[in-house]
Amino acid sequence: MSPVIPVGPYHPALEEPYKIELDCDGEAVREAHITVGFNFRAIEWLAERKNYTQDLALVERVCGICSNVHTLTFSRALEQLAGVEVPARAQHIRVVVHEAERLHSHLLWAGIAAEVIGFQTLFMTCFALREKVMDLLEAVSGNRVNYAMNKPGGVTRDIVDPGMVAATAQAIRTAMEREIIPVFTTDRTVRARCAGVGVLTRDEALAWGALGPVARASGLPQDIRKAAPYEIYDRLDFEVPVRPEGDVLARIVVRALEIVESCRIIEQAVDGMPAGPIDAGDFIPVPAGEACARIEGPRGEVFYYVASDGSDVPLRVRIRTPTFQNMPTVALMVREQTLADVPLIQASIDPCYSCTDR
Amino acid sequence: MTVGRALFQLLVFPGLLYAVPVAWLMLWMERKLTARLQGRIGPPFYQPFFDFVKLLAKRPLPRPPLQALAMSALPVLAVAGTLGALALLPVFPHSGGFTGDLVLLVALLEIPPLCAVLAGFVSRSIYGELGATREAVLSIAYSLPFLAALVALAAAANSLSLSVISQQAMWQVRLPALLALALCLPVKLRVNPFSVANAEQEIYAGATTEFEGPRLALWELAHGLEWVALTGLWAVLAFPAANAAWPLRAVVFVAISLALVLVLAAVAAATARLKLAQAARVYWLWGSALGVLAMVVAVVWP
Amino acid sequence: MNILGLISRNFRRDPATYRYPERHVPATRFRGIVRNDTAKCIACGICDHVCVSGAIVVVGHDDHCDWSYDPGRCTFCGRCVDLCPGEALSQDGDRAPTYARSGDLAQGEQITYPACPECGLPARPYNERLLMIAHDDISPEFRERIKLCERCRRRRSQTVLTKGLGGAADTERNADGA
Structure with missing residues (x-):
């Protein structure tokens, strides 16, 4: 048998093009090499050539799944530069959309995880539930994928029916607790595929700089929402689920519990939503200077750096996405595992290579 | 068995004329039930037939002559082997069969997996090779319980003739043997939880990855015929009533086959795919236990 | 609920999928194709200025202004509608129809001065x-x-x-x- 097995750049288990080359010994993986860069779209370069309003729609397209995170971080960086205060109602709306996005991202990921272990039924169940979240986002923002909700100084749309949002969040929480979490944690074939597979220990996660749910599944309790609260997170009551095992099952459980927590956050944010304006004006002038912003995206910390010379076009926009940090751990985790586990392990970090390549 | 009788069994029932439409029907039933269990609409009943026609209409890729020959011959062989196995099924026990047809049946049923293994290697694709390797490893694993069950039945009936076996094997032997055979069905038909050899998310389509157009259509047909043959074998062994009239026998045979398809589809919908080592372990452990149990009962029972 | 409960529930329920050409009905505030009410348009060009994908192009002439829009390029971010000073722009409440070729849905409006x-x-x-x-x-x-x-x-x-x-x-x- 040929010693190197290519997985990708186009492969049924991969959502996006990238490549893992596996040095195999029969079905056992000895070494893995990851190649990225198939999705390079020069977004940072483009951002330096378009005005701030255009950049908002541009950075939204860094990622097809966590689009809202990018506009939110970018807006926060611009607000820092301009010294603009975001109205309270807008902050609540931002948190609702932000958490709804985490919901649909995690549900999508749970579906993909089920799909790569050949569990089509669970995949369909996760995606059917995700469809509810998508409908919620469509009702709130008018769009299904790129919501275009954030702008510097506020949000573009108001939530007109808060009761519906809270009811949907509650329905998702119930479905999650009753249907999906029990199957993922108790089903024997799922356990056989996920427990003890692709272990990343706490020390490895720390040394390799893992972020988000990957770090939290390895026992590192790090979350920007708690560590450096933004918007209204310091006033919300929620838990950050952490598991010590570090295997694929732990990552599944962490994300599943995060879905439940996100539903709780949405319910709280909608509940305490004050009346008032939803933005601080149509155009926010951005003075010269530089600013950094970071928030907790579905996959981990998203970081933006924006430099401005006072014109309506930024000097520099730098985007660092969580997959950039998490990606190298895959090579570590697939070592000495079987070939059949590679799709699952690479999926377990919830990779987003279009984010990484930008 | 007369020539006319043999031709009827090969070409009409349970051979070609019956098996091909039923193969498509079974493929559709499997897809439709899976879809319904997943909350989807699922395809219309003519979909497998349309898939077949569409694949047939595609132009095959130009390949080196020897490879092209091998890649065309292997699926044809698989189809022919399965049809032969189907013709041997003693749906009407008094009117056909010969001593030793059990051995021929076992040999013919082994042809499609063997062809698949060869196809995987001959297609010169890394994924084809991986699929072929997995297919080979699995066929070693499931052959033990599969053959043990059949041998136990033969020993119980004290005959190598299928029609005699289907009539005379004792229930004490028949039950564990049927269970062992049922356990072998998902892996032979490559459905969950043992769809290891064609694990899409790992190795694309496995052995048939490089096949296209008419060649793939033949593989699909062979796969459908395998469904008919294997569920048919199980149905024949599960319904021994010798005195039943022939229309009743035919109806019960079809009914059991289709019911088995539904059960297999439901099991597939409710499980994840196991890994190669895990799947092989199930057969070495549980499959062999059932097979050996059947054998022991067949030998020890007075 | 275990997996058996899940599949039996799915089996009892109606399917969640649609058969083409049936479609999911969008939410009431759906962001669809952009329309320009030429009676209100003052040809200021802000929509062109904020459009990231170049879906809206406004070209001024001596006696009129050409406003063109290609939904195939549109990102449906709605910034043009939000920022339109004359409220001339609006978005359809329904999904765009299926179309075969690029530019099939493109519209051009002429704003005569x-x-x-x-x-x-x-x-x-x-x-x-x-x-x-x-x-x-x-x-x-x-x-x-x-x-x-x-x-x-x-x-x-x-x-x-x-x-x-x-x-x-x-x-x-x-x-x-x-």
Whole structure:
């Protein structure tokens, strides 16, 4: 048998093009090499050539799944530069959309995880539930994928029916607790595929700089929402689920519990939503200077750096996405595992290579 | 068995004329039930037939002559082997069969997996090779319980003739043997939880990855015929009533086959795919236990 | 609920999928294709300025303005609609129809500049809503002046101004101009 097995750049288990080359010994993986860069779209370069309003729609397209995170971080960086205060109602709306996005991202990921272990039924169940979240986002923002909700100084749309949002969040929480979490944690074939597979220990996660749910599944309790609260997170009551095992099952459980927590956050944010304006004006002038912003995206910390010379076009926009940090751990985790586990392990970090390549 | 009788069994029932439409029907039933269990609409009943026609209409890729020959011959062989196995099924026990047809049946049923293994290697694709390797490893694993069950039945009936076996094997032997055979069905038909050899998310389509157009259509047909043959074998062994009239026998045979398809589809919908080592372990452990149990009962029972 | 409960529930329920061409009905505030109400459009070009994908292109000419929009390029971010000063732009509440070729849904609108009542040359279009925002109270004299082209408006202002100053400068300028 040929010693190197290519997985990708186009492969049924991969959502996006990238490549893992596996040095195999029969079905056992000895070494893995990851190649990225198939999705390079020069977004940072483009951002330096378009005005701030255009950049908002541009950075939204860094990622097809966590689009809202990018506009939110970018807006926060611009607000820092301009010294603009975001109205309270807008902050609540931002948190609702932000958490709804985490919901649909995690549900999508749970579906993909089920799909790569050949569990089509669970995949369909996760995606059917995700469809509810998508409908919620469509009702709130008018769009299904790129919501275009954030702008510097506020949000573009108001939530007109808060009761519906809270009811949907509650329905998702119930479905999650009753249907999906029990199957993922108790089903024997799922356990056989996920427990003890692709272990990343706490020390490895720390040394390799893992972020988000990957770090939290390895026992590192790090979350920007708690560590450096933004918007209204310091006033919300929620838990950050952490598991010590570090295997694929732990990552599944962490994300599943995060879905439940996100539903709780949405319910709280909608509940305490004050009346008032939803933005601080149509155009926010951005003075010269530089600013950094970071928030907790579905996959981990998203970081933006924006430099401005006072014109309506930024000097520099730098985007660092969580997959950039998490990606190298895959090579570590697939070592000495079987070939059949590679799709699952690479999926377990919830990779987003279009984010990484930008 | 007369020539006319043999031709009827090969070409009409349970051979070609019956098996091909039923193969498509079974493929559709499997897809439709899976879809319904997943909350989807699922395809219309003519979909497998349309898939077949569409694949047939595609132009095959130009390949080196020897490879092209091998890649065309292997699926044809698989189809022919399965049809032969189907013709041997003693749906009407008094009117056909010969001593030793059990051995021929076992040999013919082994042809499609063997062809698949060869196809995987001959297609010169890394994924084809991986699929072929997995297919080979699995066929070693499931052959033990599969053959043990059949041998136990033969020993119980004290005959190598299928029609005699289907009539005379004792229930004490028949039950564990049927269970062992049922356990072998998902892996032979490559459905969950043992769809290891064609694990899409790992190795694309496995052995048939490089096949296209008419060649793939033949593989699909062979796969459908395998469904008919294997569920048919199980149905024949599960319904021994010798005195039943022939229309009743035919109806019960079809009914059991289709019911088995539904059960297999439901099991597939409710499980994840196991890994190669895990799947092989199930057969070495549980499959062999059932097979050996059947054998022991067949030998020890007075 | 275990997996058996899940699949038996799915089996009892109606399927969640649709058969083509049936479609999911979008939410009430869906962001669909952008439409331009030419009666309200003042051809300011802000939509062009904020459009990241170049779906909206506004090209000004001497006597009219070409506003073109290609939904195939549109990102449906709605910034043009939010920022349109005259509220001329709006978004459809339904999904765009299926189309086969790029540019099939492209629309082009022509915003003709109204003729100046005084000199007959094209004047800038105006929008009642914008006027109301800028001026709470609109005098008939002001309403008449807004219809003029830029040149005539300037001249009218000058006339009013010079009249106030007392005629001398007015005659002087007229003599110069002649």
